Amino acid sequence: MTRFLRTTIVLLASFLMILPCGCVPLPENNMIEEITPIIFWSVKGGREDGKITISTLVPPLSKEKKRVLTLNVSLLNEGNKGFNLIYHNELKAGQIRLLFVDEAYAKRGLTSLINTVLTDPNISKRLFLVITKGNFDEFLAKHLDEKDSIDFYLYRMFKHYEKKKQGEITVVNLHQFMKMLYSQVSDPQLPVFRAEGEQLLYEGTALFDWDRMVAEIRGQDDQISQLLYRDRFVRYLVLPDLSVTLGHIRAHTRKKLTSDLSSLSIEIDVKGRIDELDSLTRIEDNFQYVALTQKIERYLEENVFHLLSQMQHLRIDPLQIGGLTIKPFSRPITRDTWDRHWSTMKINVKVRLHLEPLTKVK
Amino acid sequence: MRAISLFRKTSQQESGFYALFLTNRLQMLHYMIVMPTVLVQPYMLWVIVVVGILSQFCLYILSKWFASPYPAQGCQGFEKLFGKTGIKILALVSLPFLMLKISFISVSYADIMQHFVFPSMDREWHIVFPIILSCYLALFGMENMVRFVTIVIIGMIWILFLYIPFFLLPSNSIHDLYPLVPIGPEPFAWKSLLLVFSSLSGPEYLIAISYWLSPQRKMLKYLTIANAISVGEYLFISIASLLFYGSNYLPTIKYPSVEMGRYLQSPIFERVDIILISAYMFSIIYLLALFALMVYGASRLLGKAKKGTSRLGLIVSGCAMVTCTLSISKWFWEPGIEQTFWLELQMWAGSSSYLLLPLLVWFAMKRKARTTS
Numbered sequence: 135m136t137r138f139l140r141t142t143i144v145l146l147a148s149f150l151m152i153l154p155c156g157c158v159p160l161p162e163n164n165m166i167e168e169i170t171p172i173i174f175w176s177v178k179g180g181r182e183d184g185k186i187t188i189s190t191l192v193p194p195l196s197k198e199k200k201r202v203l204t205l206n207v208s209l210l211n212e213g214n215k216g217f218n219l220i221y222h223n224e225l226k227a228g229q230i231r232l233l234f235v236d237e238a239y240a241k242r243g244l245t246s247l248i249n250t251v252l253t254d255p256n257i258s259k260r261l262f263l264v265i266t267k268g269n270f271d272e273f274l275a276k277h278l279d280e281k282d283s284i285d286f287y288l289y290r291m292f293k294h295y296e297k298k299k300q301g302e303i304t305v306v307n308l309h310q311f312m313k314m315l316y317s318q319v320s321d322p323q324l325p326v327f328r329a330e331g332e333q334l335l336y337e338g339t340a341l342f343d344w345d346r347m348v349a350e351i352r353g354q355d356d357q358i359s360q361l362l363y364r365d366r367f368v369r370y371l372v373l374p375d376l377s378v379t380l381g382h383i384r385a386h387t388r389k390k391l392t393s394d395l396s397s398l399s400i401e402i403d404v405k406g407r408i409d410e411l412d413s414l415t416r417i418e419d420n421f422q423y424v425a426l427t428q429k430i431e432r433y434l435e436e437n438v439f440h441l442l443s444q445m446q447h448l449r450i451d452p453l454q455i456g457g458l459t460i461k462p463f464s465r466p467i468t469r470d471t472w473d474r475h476w477s478t479m480k481i482n483v484k485v486r487l488h489l490e491p492l493t494k495v496k
Numbered sequence: 497m498r499a500i501s502l503f504r505k506t507s508q509q510e511s512g513f514y515a516l517f518l519t520n521r522l523q524m525l526h527y528m529i530v531m532p533t534v535l536v537q538p539y540m541l542w543v544i545v546v547v548g549i550l551s552q553f554c555l556y557i558l559s560k561w562f563a564s565p566y567p568a569q570g571c572q573g574f575e576k577l578f579g580k581t582g583i584k585i586l587a588l589v590s591l592p593f594l595m596l597k598i599s600f601i602s603v604s605y606a607d608i609m610q611h612f613v614f615p616s617m618d619r620e621w622h623i624v625f626p627i628i629l630s631c632y633l634a635l636f637g638m639e640n641m642v643r644f645v646t647i648v649i650i651g652m653i654w655i656l657f658l659y660i661p662f663f664l665l666p667s668n669s670i671h672d673l674y675p676l677v678p679i680g681p682e683p684f685a686w687k688s689l690l691l692v693f694s695s696l697s698g699p700e701y702l703i704a705i706s707y708w709l710s711p712q713r714k715m716l717k718y719l720t721i722a723n724a725i726s727v728g729e730y731l732f733i734s735i736a737s738l739l740f741y742g743s744n745y746l747p748t749i750k751y752p753s754v755e756m757g758r759y760l761q762s763p764i765f766e767r768v769d770i771i772l773i774s775a776y777m778f779s780i781i782y783l784l785a786l787f788a789l790m791v792y793g794a795s796r797l798l799g800k801a802k803k804g805t806s807r808l809g810l811i812v813s814g815c816a817m818v819t820c821t822l823s824i825s826k827w828f829w830e831p832g833i834e835q836t837f838w839l840e841l842q843m844w845a846g847s848s849s850y851l852l853l854p855l856l857v858w859f860a861m862k863r864k865a866r867t868t869s
Contacts, residue, residue: 140807140808141809144811160614162616197662226648255612255758258758258759258766259758260756260761309669312745313667313740313741313745316742316748317742319747457671458671460675461674461675462674462676462677463675463677463679464679
């Protein structure tokens with residue numbers, strides 16, 4: 135009897151405790167058959183009324199006919215809500231992996247967009263950010279086939295190149311972008327893709343001034359900047375001007391700032407092999423080999439210098455060189471001071487090549 | 497204290513490791529809630545070390561208590577030291593401290609839970625369920641509770657290994673850890689010193705359960721190891737988050753240690769942070785159970801303690817905890833001004849109790865020694 139009484143009291147106490155909490159503990163319905171976890175958003179600006187155009191592709195990953203959903207909204211989440219009203223399933227952003235931003239929008243500043251994405255705890259900080267050119271919606275419209283899951287393949291592509299930092303394309307996720315954005319003296323960068331018909335082509339890297347896109351580097355410059363920055367490995371470095379392709383490039387870069395911030399010296403050790411040579415050029419003896427190496431060294435030095443002076447001219451620092459100014463026992467310099475020094479800084483570039491020739495050199 | 501079901505003690509075993517684990521868990525209770533948001537500047541890493549040394553001083557005094565003959569006598573030991581009225585006053589004073597700690601921890605944890613795991617759920621659920629669970633745990637009695645800390649340690653220690661990848665990211669640079677001395681324009685935040693000290697507080701509650709820890713002379717060794725481990729853990733997590741975010745981005749993040757878990761990816765399970773938060777619940781529930789037993793013990797001391805303990809009594813204490821916590825959560829936990837108020841209150845309460853309680857016991861022992869000799 136006492137046991138029964140005790141049990142009743144315990145149960146009663148628990149119910150009394152549960153009562154003030156309301157009756158529906160979990161108002162969200164996440165049954166997988168009834169929701170549509172989208173993979174990307176594409177955001178475009180530049181309308182006269184100041185609104186943004188947000189679009190996505192549904193349904194993801196299933197073998198069904200696809201649809202592009204597009205809305206003109208003033209807030210990102212307004213679009214998120216609007217999609218639910220025009221599509222029979224509820225769209226969930228928890229699995230979102232890619233955010234495509236139109237170039238014109240990026241040139242006006244990304245902060246408001248990024249903040250919306252950043253504050254949502256459902257959205258992973260591994261969200262890849264991509265700048266697009268051309269008509270991205272048209273590109274999507276060509277991939278509505280049942281067997282086509284272009285959204286997933288695009289995600290897999292970024293994932294593939296992110297994994298080991300292969301240096302084929304620039305891959306930047308939300309966290310890296312934010313860290314670069316917040317670092318005292320440096321600027322972020324993002325990959326740029328161009329939508330052309332049913333293709334999405336990698337074009338290069340967009341350089342930012344704070345949160346506004348200001349420039350774009352392509353092809354060879356893009357590869358060189360990857361060697362200089364974080365991806366110290368590049369699969370192919372194609373130098374058409376010299377009719378040479380270098381392969382499996384590993385670079386080790388030493389950057390040194392003088393203490394008065396008047397000059398920067400960059401030493402790059404490049405290891406790799408000559409993968410391709412124009413048929414007219416031959417390496418038959420050591421002289422020719424050394425001559426070729428020196429030619430490539432000079433050429434690379436020129437290009438690195440050109441690239442850096444372009445950045446100096448724009449007063450941006452996507453290679454995080456400003457980070458070197460932070461010393462253990464001195465006050466970090468401000469952005470203005472850095473900009474002033476950076477734009478007039480003398481740059482010395484030294485490239486050292488250690489190449490393996492394709493054939494045996496006598 | 498009589499041999500009664502909840503507060504019974506049956507064996508006299510070596511229990512230095514229990515004290516070690518308990519100290520460590522009590523000190524690591526706050527890491528997810530407040531750390532490392534306060535330690536946003538790299539030079540603050542020194543603060544952890546300095547405060548760790550300060551905390552070692554408190555533990556040294558605490559070990560004096562463990563070395564004395566009083567803890568082995570349980571309640572009688574306290575009676576000899578403070579007198580019957582003294583105990584009642586102590587119990588009365590300790591109750592608000594305990595309640596504050598309980599409420600602060602459970603509401604903060606509920607906040608984390610709501611923010612990351614169930615954003616659409618009412619926060620009150622995340623308060624009520626852990627407390628019900630901890631009451632269930634507390635029903636096993638104090639002796640079992642003290643032993644259970646081994647399971648808690650095993651359930652949580654692997655969390656540290658999750659932070660190792662953050663030291664190996666290619667985007668890290670040593671410059672994120674500079675400057676090492678405070679040179680910046682902002683004044684030195686003495687408040688964060690206090691906050692770290694209050695985070696390291698908690699071992700003073702070992703005084704209340706010293707009876708079950710089979711005190712011995714070697715206690716200082718175990719307490720020192722525990723303190724060193726805690727300081728190491730705080731340093732480890734703070735350095736990881738500084739490297740990951742950089743000192744400019746870090747202040748904008750609310751729960752850096754959880755967000756870092758969110759960034760991890762496992763091929764099987766994507767939301768590592770949810771597992772992290774759930775594992776963190778081990779220590780939350782365990783310590784809530786410990787505090788529930790303490791609340792019950794203290795309220796028994798206030799009333800007529802001659803009756804045996806009953807489950808009902810403990811459940812009533814649990815209900816009191818829930819009522820207190822829920823009312824704080826419902827009416828006094830607006831983000832912004834009130835939340836900061838509770839953080840500061842807990843900061844002051846934790847630091848003062850950690851500093852004063854061992855001193856109080858020490859002085860009482862000195863006085864007693866003088867009067868008897």
